[in-house]
Amino acid sequence: MRILIIEDNRDIAANLGDFLSDRDHEVDYAYDGVTGLHLAIVNEFDAIVLDLALPGMDGLDVCRKLREEVRKETPVLMLTARDQLDDKLAGFESGADDYLVKPFELKEVDARLAVLARRGQRIKPRELQVADLEFNLETLTVRRAGKRIDLNPIGLKLLEKLMSSSPAVVTRRELEHHVWGEELPDSDSLRVHIHTLRAVIDKPFGVPLINTRHGIGYCLVGPDEVSTAP
Amino acid sequence: MRILIIEDNRDIAANLGDFLSDRDHEVDYAYDGVTGLHLAIVNEFDAIVLDLALPGMDGLDVCRKLREEVRKETPVLMLTARDQLDDKLAGFESGADDYLVKPFELKEVDARLAVLARRGQRIKPRELQVADLEFNLETLTVRRAGKRIDLNPIGLKLLEKLMSSSPAVVTRRELEHHVWGEELPDSDSLRVHIHTLRAVIDKPFGVPLINTRHGIGYCLVGPDEVSTAP
DNA sequence: AACGGGTTTAACCTTCCGTTAACCGGGCTT
DNA sequence: AAGCCCGGTTAACGGAAGGTTAAACCCGTT
Numbered sequence: 001m002r003i004l005i006i007e008d009n010r011d012i013a014a015n016l017g018d019f020l021s022d023r024d025h026e027v028d029y030a031y032d033g034v035t036g037l038h039l040a041i042v043n044e045f046d047a048i049v050l051d052l053a054l055p056g057m058d059g060l061d062v063c064r065k066l067r068e069e070v071r072k073e074t075p076v077l078m079l080t081a082r083d084q085l086d087d088k089l090a091g092f093e094s095g096a097d098d099y100l101v102k103p104f105e106l107k108e109v110d111a112r113l114a115v116l117a118r119r120g121q122r123i124k125p126r127e128l129q130v131a132d133l134e135f136n137l138e139t140l141t142v143r144r145a146g147k148r149i150d151l152n153p154i155g156l157k158l159l160e161k162l163m164s165s166s167p168a169v170v171t172r173r174e175l176e177h178h179v180w181g182e183e184l185p186d187s188d189s190l191r192v193h194i195h196t197l198r199a200v201i202d203k204p205f206g207v208p209l210i211n212t213r214h215g216i217g218y219c220l221v222g223p224d225e226v227s228t229a230p
Numbered sequence: 231m232r233i234l235i236i237e238d239n240r241d242i243a244a245n246l247g248d249f250l251s252d253r254d255h256e257v258d259y260a261y262d263g264v265t266g267l268h269l270a271i272v273n274e275f276d277a278i279v280l281d282l283a284l285p286g287m288d289g290l291d292v293c294r295k296l297r298e299e300v301r302k303e304t305p306v307l308m309l310t311a312r313d314q315l316d317d318k319l320a321g322f323e324s325g326a327d328d329y330l331v332k333p334f335e336l337k338e339v340d341a342r343l344a345v346l347a348r349r350g351q352r353i354k355p356r357e358l359q360v361a362d363l364e365f366n367l368e369t370l371t372v373r374r375a376g377k378r379i380d381l382n383p384i385g386l387k388l389l390e391k392l393m394s395s396s397p398a399v400v401t402r403r404e405l406e407h408h409v410w411g412e413e414l415p416d417s418d419s420l421r422v423h424i425h426t427l428r429a430v431i432d433k434p435f436g437v438p439l440i441n442t443r444h445g446i447g448y449c450l451v452g453p454d455e456v457s458t459a460p
Numbered sequence: 461a462a463c464g465g466g467t468t469t470a471a472c473c474t475t476c477c478g479t480t481a482a483c484c485g486g487g488c489t490t
Numbered sequence: 491a492a493g494c495c496c497g498g499t500t501a502a503c504g505g506a507a508g509g510t511t512a513a514a515c516c517c518g519t520t
Contacts, residue, residue: 085335092341098328105315111322119305119327152466168368173254187469191508198509214476214507215383219369382477417480421497428498444487444496 001117002026002044006036006062007051007079016049019106020113033057040066045074046117049109052080052091060094067095075116079104093181128163131222133201133209135163144201154179155197162210162220171217194218231347232256232274236266236292237281237309246279249336250343263287270296274356275304276347279339282310282321290324297325305346309334358393361452363431363439365393374431384409385427392440392450401447424448 003025007013010031017027028043030036033054040048040062048066052059059078066072075097080087083101091099098112128135134143140156142149151159161178162170176184179193194210202208207223233255237243240261247257258273260266263284270278270292278296282289289308296302305327310317313331321329328342356367364373370386372379381389391408392400406414409423424440432438441449 085337088335088338089341092345097345108315108318111319115322115327154467169370171254185468188508189468192468192510195509195511212508213370216370221369384478415479418497419479422479422499425498425500442497 001046001113002028003113004028004030004036004039004043004045004048006030006033006040006048006054006059008032008054009051012051016106016109020110023110025113033059033062037062037065040074041072047075047077047113049077049079049113050096052078052082052087060090063091063094063096075113075119077109077112077116079109089182128160130163130166130220131209133163133220135159142201144205147204149200151197151200154193155200158193158197159201162218166220167222169213169217169219173217175217231276231343232258233343234258234260234266234269234273234275234278236260236263236270236278236284236289238262238284239281242281246336246339250340253340263289263292267292267295270304271299271302277305277307277343279307279309279343280326282308282312282317290320293321293324293326305343307339307342307346309339358390360393360396360450361439363393363450365389372431374435379430381427381430384423385430388423388427389431392448396450397452399443399447399449403447405447 003020005013005017005020005027007016007029008031013029013031017029020027028039028045030039033056036050036054037057050059050062054062057065059080063076063078066074066076076095077098077100078091078096079100079102080091081102088099097116100109100112126137128137132145136142137160142151142156142159157179158175161175172190176190179190198208198210202210209220209222211219211221213219233250235243235247235250235257237246237259238261243259243261247259250257258269258275260269263286266278266280266284267287280289280292284292287295289310293306293308296304296306306325307328307330308321308326309330309332310321311332318329327346330339330342358365358367362375366372367390370381372381372386372389387409388405391405402420406420409420428438428440432440439450439452441451443449
């Protein structure tokens with residue numbers, strides 16, 4: 001496996017790196033956040049070991065920025081001295097796949113990296129499609145019937161969730177969670193965003209793809225058969 | 231998300247299950263290894279929380295056996311009091327995707343489950359079927375004889391209970407509990423909802439599937455299995 | 461400081477759904 | 491066979507959920 005270690009403490013980095021090298025992994029090092037992020041972006045690693053306390057750019061920021069990059073789903077194992085629950089939650093929130101508290105056993109790091117890499121095989125599709133609606137996850141462009149459509153960040157997130165779940169129903173709760181995470185806005189602004197989303201991807205085309213399931217949520221389906229009237 | 235909790239300590243199971251339910255997950259329980267494994271194989275969960283110390287079949291065995299099944303890549307989060315390194319390594323060795331030591335924080339469990347499920351997308355649509363009546367749990371759509379039928383949240387809940395229990399009888403109390411939980415409405419509105427449900431899935435098709443058991447409740451059975459002589 | 465895109469809040473209105481109550485019919489019970 | 495529950499049926503009311511719009515707000519840019 002090819003592993004990137006982002007850790008400012010050179011002793012720890014070397015220690016861990018040596019151990020992993022002995023186990024036939026190929027190891028690269030970065031001693032600060034910025035170069036770590038850069039290496040992570042331009043190379044293809046099987047997994048990344050990321051320390052939280054870093055000079056320059058925080059580990060959380062590194063992880064977030066990495067996740068913002070398209071096609072960067074490299075598994076991240078966070079390594080830190082902080083074992084408070086909030087720290088962990090913040091870690092996962094930023095996109096980490098695992099979180100290990102110092103002091104840690106080298107063997108455990110190896111075991112967890114193996115698990116992460118094993119599952120990293122799964123490839124996320126970089127293109128979603130429902131009926132005549134296409135969503136390119138790399139370029140973040142949306143087309144319907146060939147026509148290009150511009151969307152806000154929130155619109156993109158909503159559409160991504162709806163399309164990747166299609167034809168299943170997505171509850172309001174799930175949608176909200178996918179867009180805002182744990183900290184939801186005070187007021188129910190999902191309604192408004194669904195409205196603006198519809199205004200661009202449904203209204204101009206006559207045939208609506210976004211369907212409301214009263215009391216449940218929404219679902220995105222092609223113009224199937226018509227439901228029987230009550 | 232659909233989550234299976236395999237844990238013999240009912241308090242812990244209930245505690246964790248309640249928390250996850252509150253976060254809009256659908257939770258199933260198993261209190262020993264054998265039934266846990268069986269449930270895991272027969273159903274499609276998004277993730278499994280697996281306790282190591284189990285009566286009957288050990289948690290490690292459950293995990294190993296599960297991995298031997300074809301197409302059973304359901305993510306497994308191991309939960310245990312043992313924090314020795316060897317225990318963890320054995321856990322990962324048996325095919326676990328994550329390993330958490332008691333005592334654990336509920337929020338952390340949720341966060342880690344979210345990460346696990348993030349990768350593995352479910353493939354098979356979950357469906358209930360009784361006679362010519364089909365209920366797709368994903369799209370929350372109901373079909374009878376191929377015709378699509380739209381139902382309200384309450385209608386869906388009722389039908390879900392009736393179909394998943396079929397051909398057994400379901401008492402009014404059970405139905406009410408499944409729909410409203412502990413806080414039942416003042417008046418007996420179950421009657422009305424059964425009526426509207428029948429109006430949509432029975433009336434138009436001539437042959438009724440919903441049968442009344444006077445003084446007991448209702449049951450959903452195909453036309454051929456209705457007994458004529460009590 | 462003014463601008464603009466994007467997001468949140470608030471207010472208003474419509475639609476839909478669930479509860480309730482009242483009435484009716486049919487099957488147990490005595 | 492009469493009466494009494496239990497369940498079927500219906501319509502009206504009230505309220506919640508969702509649609510729509512506009513204004514306030516935030517933040518980085520000009």
